[in-house]
Each structure stands twice: as C-alpha cells, then as structure tokens.
Amino acid sequence: MRVFRSLVLAAACAFAPTAQGQIAPLTPAPAQEPAPAVAPVAVQTPRLLHFVQADYPPDALTQGLDGSVLLALTLDTSGRVTDARVLTAIGHGFDEAALAAARGFVFAPATRNGVPVEAVLRYRYRFNATVARAGARSDVRAVLRGVVRGSGEHPLVGARVRAVTPAGPPREAVTDSAGVFRFDFTIAGPVTVTVTADGYAPGHDTETLGDRDDVSVTYRLVRVTTVAAHGATAGAQAVSPGRSEDVAGEAVVRAQRPAREVTRRELDFEEILRMPGTGGDALRAVQNLPGVGRSITGLLIVRGSTPNDTQIFADGTNLPLVYHFFGLSSVISTELLDRIDFYPGNFSARYGRAEGGVVDLGLRNPRSEGVHAVANINLMDASVFAEGAITHDLSVAFAFRRSYIDAVLGAVLSGTDVNLLTAPRYYDYQALVDYHPSRRDHLRLAFLGSDDQFALVNNRPNDSAPRFTGEFSTAEGFNTGQILWDHTFSSTVTSHAVASLGRNTISLGAGSVFALDLAFWQYNVRYEVQWQVSRILRANFGIDLTGGPATVTFTGGRMPTMAQQQTLPTNTQSAASFSTNLFRPAAYAELEIAPVTGLRFIPGLRVDYAGDANHTATVSPRMALRWEFLHDWIFKGGLGIYTQPPQPQESSGAPNLYNPALTVGNPFLGFERAVQYSLGLEHSFTDYLNASVEGFYKTLDDQVVPGISPLAEPYNNGGTGRIYGAEVLVRHRLSRRFYGWIAYTLSRSERRDPGETGYHLFQFDQTHILTAIASYRLGRGWELGARFRYVTGNPVTPVIGAYLDGNLGTYVPIYGPTLSTRVDPFHQLDVRVDKTWTFTRWNLDLYLEVLNVYNRTNPEAVQYSYNYTQSSVVGGIPFFPNLGIRGEFQ
C-alpha cells in the first residue's frame, strides 16, 4: 500500500527509458509523441551508467521482506546525483539503504537538443529477498523478467527476447501465453535486450542489473505499419519507450511477507484515492470487495455474518468504531494507512474473538525525509494531514478530519418541528511519532480518536410511535493511545509488540423509550515472536490480551441480538446499571511450512479465555494451504474453528431493576462458535490481470439468541446457522492508465432459532452481490471512473396484519413467515471525475463524485402507515453529487 501519490510524477515516469529500476525524469519531460513539425525539441532522458548495489537490510532479509523505495534524485549537468530524497518510505531499513546506494549513482546527463541540462528524476529501488537469498546461496545473481506487449496493451505471445551480456553467450527466450519471459544471470552487469515479433518493429534496450537484483520490465512494440505511417520518429519510439512501467502501478509493491491466510485482499492506495462512490475513503473501499455485503449504514457484513462478527484492528488494537454516521467516512485517515488487509474468512490464528472476518489496518510510518502534507475539502467534511522528519530517526505525522453536515442538516430542518440541540458532526484525529533507536528496534507511539455527536428534539410525535418524541441523541467516540515496538533479536528471531489503552464511550437516547450509557476503558496487548527455524519452517507464537473495566447503564426494552427473529418478544422493560471487568486473554501458535517451492502449509492453534463467557476457554485449531502448482496458478484452502465471546450486556448477571429476581443477561452464556471451510484458485493472466475464485462454507453453533419468555433466561446459546457461497474476483491492477475489477459473490446465510425445525434466511442474506469498478486516466490530468453495483434485495418479514396495542394507542404488526420475502434488488451507478493540476512542489485535484447517477429509488426497508394497512419502500441515497478538492504538498 505504500505509494507515491503525485499524478504528474507518475505520468512522467510512465515513459522513462531506464537502466535498472524505474527511472523517470521530472524535468525536462521526455518526448512521447512524434515530434511536431514546428520547433522540434530533442530530449534525451538520463541513463544510468554506474549502479551501486544497496546493502540488503539484514533484518528485512531475515524476515523475508521485499520492498521498493521510491526516490527523487537531482542530477547536475554532469549526471552526478546532487540530492536524493525518499518519496515513499517503507521502513525496515530499506529507505536508508536505498538512499545510500543512490547517492553513488552516476548517470549520462539529460540533454535538450544535445545540451546537458539538470534533471530531477524518480528512481524506484527494489529489494527482493528471494533473489537476494538465492544469490547468497546459489549462482543466480540477478533476474530480468517481464512482459512484452503490443498495441492495445495485449501481451505478445511468441515474441523473441534476446539478452546479450559482456560475458557469456547470448541468451534467448520466447514469451509464453501471457507474454512473459525471464532470464536468470549468474553475473550482474549491463544487458542488451532485443525484442522481436512478427508484424512489429524490433525493440532494443539496455538494462543494468545490480547484484541480487530482480528487475521486472514491460516492453511495448510498435506495429510496423504504424512505424511507417509515423515515419522515423515513431519508429524510434519503438525502441526505447518500450520501458513504460508505470510508477503508480508499481507503488503497490510493499514490504510484506507472504500471507498466512487463505485469502487476503489488498487495495492499492491510488485505487482507493479515486475509487468512485467511496469518497477516497479506504475503509469504504473495502465494501467493494467480494464477500462484503451492502449496508446503507456502513456496517461490514462479511460472508453473511452479523457486523459484530467482524473485527477491525489498527495494528493489533481493536477499534470500537469503524465508520462515522451512516458510514459516511471511516475513523482513520486514509493518508495514514499503509495497508488494509481484509480477511473474509479462514484467517490466521493471530486473530480471534470473531466468527466472521477481519480487517487489519496498518498505520504507516511517517516519511523519514522531508515534509508532506495533504488537505481535502468536500461537501461532507474537511481533512488535513501532515508528516515529516524531525531527525533521521524520528518522524511524526498528524491527521484531522471534521464534518460539517450540521450546517446542511440545520438548514434542512429549519422551520420544522425538529430542533437541533447538538448539530450532527463528527471528527477524528490520529497522531504518530515514529522512532528508530537502533537498527534492531523500531518504536511508534500513536494516538487515535474519534467523536460523533448528534442530538435533536422532535416536538411532533410520530403517528406510529408517539413516545418517540422529545430528545434523540447519540454520542459515540474513542480515544486510544498505542505503542508499538518491533525488535530483532537475531537474524532468525524477531518480535512485534503492541499495547494500547483507550476509553470508548457510547451514549444513546430516544425519547422516553430508550437510554444507554457505556464507558469502557479498554486495553489491548499483543506480543508475537517470529522465528525462522529453517529454510522451510517458520514459527510464530503470540499472546493477545484485551479487556478492561466497563460501566453500563440503560433503560428500555431488552436489547435484541442481531440474529434474532422479529417475532421474539423484546419489549419487556429492562433497566440496569452495572460494572464489569472484561478479561479476555488468548495465546496462539502457528507454523509456516514450505517444504517445496510454491507450497505453503500453515497449521495454527489458538486458545481463548473469557471471564465473561462463564469463565470458559476455547481451543481453535486452524489450517491454511497455498500451493502454486503451476506458474501463476495457486490453489488455496482453509479449515478452522473460530469463536467469539458473548457481548457484555448479554452475559451480565446484573439484576434487571424492573424485576430484581431477573438478570439483564445470562451469566452462563458461553462462546459462540463457527467452523469455516474454504477452497479456492488464483491465477495471474498478466502482470496486471488476475482472477480468483473461492468457495466457502460456515457452520454456526452456540449463537446467542434471546429467550422466548421474559421470565426465563434472557439469552441462551441455542442459535445455529449455516452460510455458504462462492466469490469471484477478476481484477486489473492499476497500470499506467487503468484499473478495475469485477467482484461477484453468491451466498446464502441462514439461521435456526431454538424450537425451529428448519432454517430461515438471515436478515443480512444477499444472494447476489456484483460490483464492477473501472477507472481510466484520460491524460492531461483527467481521470474518469465508475462503479456499478447490483445486490439482491434484503430479506424482510411480511406484515400480514396488525392489531392495536390499547395500552399505548399504537398499532403492532402481525408478521408472516420470518424473512420470507425480499425488497427489490439494489442497483446503482456512481461516477467520479478528477482533474489534477501539477506544480513543482504540489498538486491539486478537483473531483466530482456523483452517487446514484440515474437516481434509482433503491429500497432499503419497507415502511408502513400508522396502522399497517398501507406500505411503501424507504429509498436509499438519491442522486447526490459531491464536489471536493484535494491538495498535496511535498
């Protein structure tokens, strides 16, 4: 997820003829099109003459970390590097190593009409642990591989690639069905490459391979007819510009180890930033991935599970809140995210207390050189972000966002019976201090916070709920401090520790009907040791502890669970004020076994304990497998047990003040449990295009459901369920101009309550979920994107009649079979247009995002007249344009 965000730089880099890595001049710009007839300018970009091999950071090599550091190099007219700085830092010692090496580079200077000129160029320094290790233990010292493409970007099959080195005989390769070729060299140095294919002009280039380099290139050939039509200039284009690797596209390469999970979906920053319909919000972008259901309120519905079955982490710290009001934006700035790892199921033993999925947000390290700032303003909110280095080892970052929906809604409500007490608004902040005290240690201190406030007075009682009058209020927030420590004990043993302490609060009120106040001092401690036992075996051990004191007061009806039927009674009054001290430790162990190349086998075991789950413990064995059985064909599978403790109010033994003989919860509740199975296949058709298909099956046991009688246990573990389906993802990663994907999920989620003989649909069941996203860079700073979604309508329970509750004067529906019908399907088209202006030190992006372009009334729910004799659907977001501007400075 580490990326470079400057469009102009990316565009410039896309045409750079290079030696090793990706080189792109900033000034002067290279000529890309046939020179105009008037005042032709001949520009020669810098060419690397002397490459300096960076020292691979030993800790990173031990951990098997790859990475690429994007540098900005300033060259004088002699081609020497006069200044070098890191544009995108990735930590782990890569940045320093890349800088040190790049400062020793020597280039043939850039020229304009044959005259040497100064130039600033971007250089991507790559680190590849596999190659580095291979070089260390075998005779392979460098790798050159890539794709040959023709016009229209399609891969050229059967193209002949000839590589000539100063020493050794010429070598040849023929591209495969994906246009891919590869050479392994036993010595580093310059390589002259010639690419030929029938019907195309041959292409020539020279690559300089450093020791232990793994260079990936794309050559583009020009059709002979095209050359003829455009004359010699166009023909020349066929030679050198073949090297058009896109910097933005490459920016997704980041320091990471192979996944320990069956399925991990990653999003690229550049994709997120301009993804239609998400407002550039990273967590909202997750909702476009396979396996994620649609929710107007922004809840994460993963593979048919309840939203609270999915855990959200920020570097190991459980976040109590993911989105602000109605999912308008997430509570963590996208600018601060290094990665979003989304695990729809069968996740590693390092994660627990979740039956559904996991979203793990990685906060990035602030850049270690220079200053970088971003400001973003749109119709919903405004945000600022800044980062910079204090010293070489110490850097900081800060982000803040605040909404101003209050002003909009205040105007809407003016003159009605509704008065705002607290205008709806949200804000969030993040502050990071990053410190590298030694080569073996990395420390980071983070402060994260969020606050949502909303209160209004409704003076006009609702016709169907007269007591829903008076004050409605909601206040929700958290403030958390987190410290992270990465330590390298030796070349084979590393550790990762993170601890956090924060206060989470919720306050909800609805007239005289319901009130809730919750305050929770939550701590999280996670410590993991990773031990590379041998080349084929790696062991991970860890502890994972969370808990803290919480106080809860509430009055109102008994709290429903998400899985309950609508026909179960919930209107019995509850009132309670209690404190509890949650204590939920866990320990886990996991092995990563790679007996042969391409095969990874990951058994794991996790033990969870929860004092609030009747002091019980669960043992959860898990297994994952990834096997590259053919080149770019990966088979994957997983099997495991996943448990989740009940919610505190469900397991509380505090007396119900309305009837002290009863408790508000059931203190004898145990863990909820799921068994997850998955099998899948992944294939990369090209460097950019890949596809995956995965089937999943989940059984749910011991689900918490409300008791049938208000005088019996309020909740019990009697619920069961099953969820099954398949996910397909066809994705074109961000290339020079285009990215997009089609995600499709077919699933069925069912539950069975106590006493039921068969399964009924679950309220979050969505049979078909189709998301198609595409974005294209038109050139001259213009980018156009669109997103289309189709989702099966949510199940609803039909109302077959109603009766008057003579005690309240309101009508109560009589339901038919539970969730036996559906509202109409949801489909919506969103578009986004960006226009970017690029200046020397900053760029400006003006964007317009239009939601629901054809203004479809998508049914979110069914609403009824006061006595349920008339009904209509409640529509979702109508046609909504959102205009914004984003400036980035560096």
Next chain:
Amino acid sequence: MNRRWDLRRARMGLLVLSVVGCATDFDPAWLIKHYRVFGARIENITRMPTDPGAVEGAPGERMHLSLVQWDPTVPQRTIETVWVFCATPMVMGNTFGCGGASPVIATGTDVDYVIPPRGFGVGSTYNPTVTALSYSCAGGSITVTPGDPVPRCVGVGAEGWLMTRTITVRTSETVPINHLPAIADVVLYPGVDATEAPVSLDPMNPVHVPRCVAGTPCARHLLEIRPASDAREHYLGYNAAAQQVDLVELLQFSFATTGGTLDALFRVDTAQIPDGPIRDTWTVPSTPGPVTLVLTAQDTRGGFDDALRTILVD
C-alpha cells in the same frame, strides 16, 4: 465490546430519518376514514364507590371494559365485538388466543371481567397482568379459521380491528394505584392564536362553525384537551441512569376527526413542555355537516380516557 450496539445505532438512524420527515403519502392517522378502534377504557367496578377511576384490580375484583370506537360510515353499521381474556402470556402472530389455556369470552362493546385468583402472565414491566383481546367487526361477522393467526371480519364491505389491552393485577396494596387520566374538558379557540375566549365543546350541544368557502383561506381553529388536574400521577420508575426515582406520568393525547384536517394525531406532554396546553390545529372542511372528533388520553400504564365531540359545519 460495543460492536453489538452497531445495529441499534443503525436502527436509530433509520428512525431519526423517519422522524425528520421521510414520510410518504399515507392516509393521515388523524383522519377517521374507516371503522376504527381507539382503545378501551378500564375501570375497577368494585372500587368505584370509594376510588373512582382506578384502572388496576386485585384478584376477585370486577373490571369494566368499554371499547372506544367510531364508524364514519353513514348510516353506521352494526358492530360485533368479541372479547377474549387471557391470564397466561400471549404472543401475537404465533398463537391467537391464550396459548392453550381456556380463555374467558365475552361479547359486546361494554363487558365486565372478574380477575381470577392466580396464574397470571407478566407485562412489559413484569407486573402480573391479564390480557384482554377484542375483535370488532363493523358490517360483518367474525370468523376464526384454524391456521390463520388472526380472526377475520367477513362480509361485504366489512371492516374489523383487533386490539389488545392489559389489566394490571395488584398483588400489593402498598403501591399507589393507578387511575385513568381523566379528560375534564375539550375546548375550541377560534383562530390559531388562542387570543379569543375558548368555547367548550359540549357533547350534547354541538357548536357551529362556518365551512370553508372556495377562494378564501380555510378557517383554522385550535382544539385543546384539558385533562383533570390530577390526571398526571406520580409513580416509581427508572430514569435514564437506571436509578429508581419518583416519576410523573407523561401523558399521551390523540386527536382524530372525520372531517377537516388536523396537524397531527398525537400530542405528548413531553419533558420539554410539561403541563403545556395540549392543542392541535383543526382546519374546517369545505363540506357542511357534522364532524366527529375522537379525543383520547393515555398514561401508558393502563390509564385511558376518551371524549367524543361533534362540531356542526354549516
């Protein structure tokens, strides 16, 4: 720990949206367009001589239930009403009736019921209760079909309504008894600014108002329900901090009419405007004739009172 609250947050969001004006073009609740049941007035007959207006009863005491209803059809149709009294809990939609126990059945809009000695269900606040269920049918006959969770009103143009009502059973005389929130008077202020002297709406002598004439703005008047001075009673309950405190009833009033338009069905003397005037704005219709107003008051603890008034539109 608080992710479970997400759903409540979402539901609250949808509710707020509906509160702030996402309604559609349903028939307004204040318009009596069809046969309608408004509630049931309950009084303890046994205690009436010494404690009129009590709405709770101890085992062995006789309760009187009076159905409050109105049929706007002219001429008014025959109303058939069946009452079912269940001492055991009842879940609507699953088991119509008394969940297997033998119910007590009565017919007519006004019935008496003697509270049995034992075997009660519980109400929403865990008090022992008896559930009274009425089914009223205008212009037809009541039919109960096995397998159908609700009774049906069968007949050409027939309309029926089902209603539940609970009778709170007193097991201790140390708790103050609840009384119905009596409506002392209903007045009409000419105009909407309440500056002119109000006119008391006498059920025996209807007031006359001019009808709305085309081309001129329709006259609007304020209707005001005046509860008795002791209508709002004190009781022990729980506040938002879950502390048991002495609370004062929040009364809920409803306005419904067969003609003209009203601003709203309900008015509630909320904590924001305690003891404020309970008013609704009535716009006179353009059609002359009698207009019936059905006005109710509830304390949501079982107390219910009603007032029927007629205004003659000239």
